[in-house]
Amino acid sequence: MSQPRQSPARSIAAHAVLILWTLIALFPVFVTVVNSFKSKQAIFTQPLALPGPDSFDLVGYQTVARQGDFVAYFQNSLVVTCLSLFFVLLFGAMAAFALSEYRFRGNTLMGLYLALGIMIPIRLGTVAILQMMVATGLVNTLTALVLVYTAQGLPLAVFILSEFMRNVSDDLKNAGRIDGLSEYRIFFRLVLPLVRPAMATVAVFTMIPIWNDLWFPLILAPSESTKTITLGSQVFLGQFVSNWNAVLAALSLAILPVLVLYLIFSRQLIRGITAGAVK
C-alpha cells in the first residue's frame, strides 16, 4: 500500500501546531505544580523558574497538611467513586445483557427509556432529588451521592455495554446452555469475562465525572464528614485564597492522583474513545 507522501514542510508545520497546543494544554498544570514547591517570594519574583536550592520550600504542603482534612475528603471521594462504579458496572452489565440477549416485548422501548438519560442531564431533577433525600433522611450521607451517581452513570453504561455484548458469540452461550448452565451463570461466567475491555472503558468514562463533580456534593452532602475531595478543595481554596503557597499545594495535590491514574489508564481510555475505528 502506498503511503501518501508527506512533504517535510507540511510535517514540520503539523508538529509545530501540535507542539504549540501541547504547550498550551500543559503550561497551566506545569506552572502550578512547579510553584507549589517554592517559597512565597520565589512564586512572585520568578514564577516560571524551576525550584532551586534557595527557593525550594514545602510550606504550602505543610499548611495543607495542618489545616485541611484532605485524607478524609480523599477517602470519601474514593468510597463514593468506587461504590458508584461498582453498581454502574454491575447493574449496567446486567441490564445490557438482558437487552442484547433476550427477545421480549418492550425490548426496544426499554432500551430507548434507558438511553434517555444520555441526553437529559440528571442535574435538572436536582430540586426533587434534594427533596427526596431530605424526606428519606439521606442528606449529608455518602449513600445519597452513590445513588445519584449510579443513576447518572447507568444510561451510557447500558448503551455501550449492550453494543459490545451483541458481539459475544451465540455458539458459546448456547454451548453453555446445553451444558446446563443457568442464565445467571452464563452471564457471570461466560459473558462478563469476555466484555472486560468494554467494562474498563465504561469504568474510565464513569469515574472521571463522578470524581470531579461539584454540584451534587455541594447540594446533597456538604457536611464536613461527607465532603468529597472536589468540594473539600473548593472550600479550602476559598478560605486560603490569599495564601498562595497553600493554594498551589492543594491544587497540585488534587492534580497528581488523577494525573497518575490517567497516565496508567490513558491507553485504555483512548482505545475506548476510538473503539469504533481501531480494530
Place this chain on the structure above:
Amino acid sequence: MAKGRPIRWHIAVFLAPAVLVYSAIMILPLFSTLNLSLFTRTEGGTAFVGLDNFRTLFGDPRWSAAFWNALGNNLWFFAVHMLVQNPIGILLAALLSSPRLRFSAFYRTAIFIPTILSFVVVGFIWKLILSPLWGIAPDLLDMVGLKSLFAPWLGKEEYALTTLALISVWQFVGIPMMLIYAALLSIPDDIIEAAEMDGITGWSQFRRIKLPLILPAIGIISILTFVGNFNAFDLIYVSQGALAGPNFATDILGTFLYRTFFGFQLQLGDPHMGATIATAMFAIILVGVCIYLFLIQTRLRRYQF
C-alpha cells in the same frame, strides 16, 4: 410474551436493579421537578398555580431580567465553544491522523490531560494565572511584546464570560479531538488512495473527501457541546462564585438555577421557582436534542464501509 411459555424471570432479574435505580433517582425526580414548577408555596402548604411561575420567570421584571441575561450568556458560552473548541478539535484531529506522524500518542495523551482535571482545579489555576497579582499572564504577554493588551479579564464585565468560555474550551478540546480522530481513522484507505490517484491531496482532500465523511461525528460533538454547555455550572461557580460576577456578567442557567432553588446569602431558596428554571432548561435541551435528532442527524448521510 407468548402464551404457554414459562415467564422468564431472569430477564426481570437482570433488568430490575438498573431500571429501579434509574427510574427512582433520575426519571421520577425529573418529572416531579417538572410538576413542582406548577405549584407555589403558600402559608402552610403549596398551591397549584398552573403556568404562573413561568409567567413570572419570563415576564416579571425581577425574574425575567436575570433569566434572559442567563440565557443570553449561555448562548454566547455555547457559541464560543462551537466557534473555537470544535474547529480547534477538528484541526488537531486532522493533524494527528496524518499518516506516519511521529509522537502522535504523546500529543494525544498530553492534549487530553486538561479534560480529566476537575473544574475546581481548572477554575483556580486559571484564576491564578490571569491574576494581575501574580503576573504570569502579563509576563508572558510581555515576552511577545503585547503587555499593553493585558487586563484583569475575569474581573471585567465585558471580558469575563468570554474568558471563562475560553478556559472551558481549553479544558474540553480533547473530546472533539478524540471523536473526530476516531472518525478520521475509520475512513478506509482505498477511498484516500482513490482520491490521491485523482490528484486530490492535502487541504482539498480534507475538505472534499474527509470532511463530508466526518460530518456525523461533528453532529454528535455539537449536540454533546450543547447539552454540556446548557447544563454547565461548576466552572463559573468555582471561579466567580454563585453570584457569577462581575455584576452577573457570567451568570448562566446553571448558576441561576443554583442560586434560585438553593438560596444564596440573603436570598432564600425557592424550590418552585428553581423547578421552573429547571423546566425551562429541560425544554431548551429537549429542543436542541430534537433539532439534532430530527433535522440534522437524518439529513447527514451515513456511509457504510
